[in-house]
Amino acid sequence: MDEIRQKIQRLKIKSELLIAEGKRAFIIDIHEEWFSCEILEQGENKISFKPFRGNSEGEIIERYWSDIKSIEEYEEKTK
Numbered sequence: 001m002d003e004i005r006q007k008i009q010r011l012k013i014k015s016e017l018l019i020a021e022g023k024r025a026f027i028i029d030i031h032e033e034w035f036s037c038e039i040l041e042q043g044e045n046k047i048s049f050k051p052f053r054g055n056s057e058g059e060i061i062e063r064y065w066s067d068i069k070s071i072e073e074y075e076e077k078t079k
Contacts, residue, residue: 008065015042024074
């Protein structure tokens with residue numbers, strides 16, 4: 001259980017840094033859904049974000065931290 005709590009703490013720190021730097025995020029949840037998004041808000045238990053690409057584009061999504069598998073800085077792929 002401590003390992004899960006540590007992972008959630010790392011996800012929160014990463015989210016805080018991306019918000020502070022005004023950067024977009026790439027989030028993957030435990031259901032293997034991915035989101036290229038702007039992080040709107042992070043709370044103690046949940047994170048909310050708005051995808052700018054993909055099936056949920058423009059919707060506000062809310063997930064519990066325990067349902068987040070990965071948060072990375074979004075990088076635009078160039079050809």
